[in-house]
Amino acid sequence: MARYDAVLFDVDGTILHSQPGIWKTFRQTFREMGVDPDPIDLSAYLGPPLRWSFAQHFSREEDVERAVSIYRDRYAKDGIHVCQLFDGVEQMLKTLHDAGIFLATATCKPVEVARSILTEQKVASYFTILGGASMDNSVDTKTAVIRQVLQDPRLQGKRILMVGDRRDDLQGAQDCGLPAAAVLYGYGSLSELEPFHPVLLAKDCPTLTHYILDR
Numbered sequence: 001m002a003r004y005d006a007v008l009f010d011v012d013g014t015i016l017h018s019q020p021g022i023w024k025t026f027r028q029t030f031r032e033m034g035v036d037p038d039p040i041d042l043s044a045y046l047g048p049p050l051r052w053s054f055a056q057h058f059s060r061e062e063d064v065e066r067a068v069s070i071y072r073d074r075y076a077k078d079g080i081h082v083c084q085l086f087d088g089v090e091q092m093l094k095t096l097h098d099a100g101i102f103l104a105t106a107t108c109k110p111v112e113v114a115r116s117i118l119t120e121q122k123v124a125s126y127f128t129i130l131g132g133a134s135m136d137n138s139v140d141t142k143t144a145v146i147r148q149v150l151q152d153p154r155l156q157g158k159r160i161l162m163v164g165d166r167r168d169d170l171q172g173a174q175d176c177g178l179p180a181a182a183v184l185y186g187y188g189s190l191s192e193l194e195p196f197h198p199v200l201l202a203k204d205c206p207t208l209t210h211y212i213l214d215r
Helices: 021-032 048-054 061-077 089-099 111-120 142-150 167-175 190-196 207-210
Strands: 005-011 102-110 127-134 160-164 180-183 200-202
Touching: 021 061, 021 089, 048 061, 061 111, 089 102, 089 207, 102 111, 102 142, 102 167, 111 127, 127 142, 127 167, 142 167, 142 207, 160 167, 167 180, 167 190, 180 207, 200 207
Parallel strands: 005 102, 005 160, 102 127, 160 180, 180 200
Antiparallel strands: none
């Protein structure tokens, strides 16, 4: 018997190695907004909501919204294609899906973007729910995304695990009362993830797969 009935997956840093396209788009956006991107540590923005990321540099809400709009437009045209699945992800999703595990995403990417990119990478069909952020700020944080996904009646009564690579993922799981597993092949460091006491620190996809299936 599997350890969990359902798994919610973060996307960037957990399913997708999307850093190149994200960083490229951030640099383009900052330049268009009149900010030199070279001194900025872009690694801090792999995972958190866009509005939070741009609010670290722009104090006016209208500037934050303009930056978000520029980023999304450029990412949809180019950045979305500059990514690839992490090693072992496709086999992991297939194995879990074939074992009857209910799979969903819980990403701060807008749902439309997540659907496009996962379809292009040929893994969208493994997910019963594609959960993500809204285009406005009504569902913007990882906690809000997870809460929205959990409202689906098909998840009621299931043993659910959240999987991610950054503090936002683990904090979101904690806020929603879910256990969380952290992947170490993504963008978060051990020192960032350990304080949240994840049920598993997975070095790779086979380790995570075996844990979920209790093998």
